[in-house]
Amino acid sequence: MNAPVLPATLNLLLVEDDAALAGIIADELRSFGHQVQVAADGPEAIRSVSETPYDAVILDRMLPSLDGVTVLERLRGTQVTVPIIMLSALGRSKEKIEGLEAGADDYVVKPVPAEELNARIHAVLRGRGWTGTGSGSGDTLRAGDITLSPTRFRAWRDGKAIDLPRIEFKLLAEFVRNPDTVLTRAMLLERVWGYDFDPGTNLVDAYIRRLRIKLTADGGEDPIATVRGVGYLLRG
Secondary structure: OOOOOOOOOOEEEEEOOOHHHHHHHHHHHHOOOOEEEEEOOHHHHHHHHHHOOOOEEEEEOOOOOOOHHHHHHHHHHOOOOOOEEEEEOOOOHHHHHHHHHOOOOEEEEOOOOHHHHHHHHHHHHHHHOOOOOOOOOOOOEEEOOEEEEOOOOEEEEOOEEEOOOHHHHHHHHHHHHOOOOOEEHHHHHHHHHOOOOOOOOOHHHHHHHHHHHHHOOOOOOOOEEEEOOOEEEEOO
16 A cells, blocks of 8 residues: 655644744744644634644643643544644653543654654654545545535635535535546435435536535635536546
8 A cells, every 4th residue: 555645735733832932843844844823722722723624733731721631632522633743841651641542643752853743743644544635634635725624514715714514515525535536417416415316406516506606705716627418527
């Protein structure tokens, strides 16, 4: 089996209350080409994860208001599956076990060289099977500028949230999982609606029209191409 191919740029959330240290770590991660947002405490981190599709979270254990273990437990308790790496000066075996049992994908004792932290992020994502081309870590699917979170039924285009009902979300998810691939009406009827026959309606076409309106609401180009006589294709 081939190893997952990771993108050059990852969208990361760094949760660190020490502003100076957060700036250093964020700049180091940006030097590898990543986009890094910083949250200064637990509540801010929880809000940010609920609103933004991150590829991974680097979470400090010693935080004000809510400590890192509590933040981790709350995120996992809401079925958030984004990869989380716990970063801490507390490096005893007992403390590592607490972090891992709370749901961390890795536990890193700081200070840690930037190269090692970057390598650990990539190792966690490879272990999750992240590809960035329609597979994802279980919490993130991507194709072009469209990002989905299947566990939260959230969708974004170019970073802007799109409000989709369940069926429209499932339809878009099918395209995102299969970018640059023609999907016939029969395939979509089976995968999205569960029909193993053509009900003789324009159901698929009607939902495609709704989806196009929402995907282009901010003036972006229509990402769904019609393949006449066959079906539809999402440009990846």
